[in-house]
Amino acid sequence: MVDSSQSLTALSRLLAEQATGLAQEVGNPLASPAYLDVVRRARHVDDLAEQVLKLCVQQSRDAGHTWQELGDLLGVTRQAAFQRFGKPIDPRTGEPMDKTVRMPDAAERAITIATAVLDGRMDEARQSFNAQVLEAFTDEVRANGLATVTGLVGAFEGFGEGEPFVRRIGDHTVVDIPLRYEAGDMKARVAFDADEKVAGIFILAPETP
Template sequence: MDAIREAQKNLDHAKEQLRQSVRQARREGRTWADIGDMLGMSRQAAFKRFGEVIDPVDGRKITGVPMSLTQIRTRTEQVFDLIATADYEALEQMMHPEVREELSASKIAMVWSSMLTEFGAKESYEDTHVTFPAGERIEEDDQILGTVVGVTTVTCEAGERMGRVAFDEQQRIVGLLVLPPETSPLPF
């Protein structure tokens, strides 16, 4: 147990050292693209993971919100379970108020009915994961600025569809897509 405790302590220290190194690189004038290249990620992913933003209204620092990837994956599948069972009232409660009209029950039902007629009923999910809006996978829980996307393959009786749910920092739905798995580029 001591070895586990020590390894966790070292990991926490390394993460903090990385955050400090990124802040120093920014103070030295390095771009998010430079930092992203060094870390093997896009500039947006680097910014969302390490960026600091000042609210122009009150001058306070806007910090990232700790994201549990397990929670986001679970909520992603929950969204499609609610759609598959036509529980639009529960689905609406998960939505950001500003998208409720755009993602109305009638629109969602129409898209789901079309999917049912083409591919049959939902059977399972595969490869449910979390990405930044640009598509890069997020591999570990971290403090992240802004929107993340839960992605899953919805396996149906006669085919598959990619399900994408954009979540804001309070894990409210701000976008919802059902697309062919090979769709590219993605709108979010």
């Protein structure tokens, strides 16, 4: 069985080889690179770097470093670091929780639903709500929530920069969508339950884990 230190060494060597090859390909002054091949190679380098980072975080945790230390180093909160790299144990089963996102269209659906809510097209949005949200998220709740946000950051101007962030938390698929307001940035959070119905929708400060 290969331990994590051996895996890290092997992956790091492979990453170095691939990154060197990429640098040589794009840095050759004698020929234009095959751009799609460059993108493909860069994507592979990015995937390898993510694997190396995960193993480094795992070894840091095994060595006793805290999620707070790792979050500070990565520029995120300790909760965000845990959500990205942690391996939580499901208290119901005693087994590691499955973090695989099983909704390939989660980001697209979340944007559609958030847009409908922000635009006031609630009949359209409610088609995706589960029973609890359908009962709780009334027009009055929506209006009060949007009024609170407007009081904090002004008028809504559109979606912000960056891609939606999709991950699985427990039994839910959660999508964060950057939003741009008159006086600051926020994010919409849409949570889908196991039946792919909306189990929660919020507008939050961007630093909220």
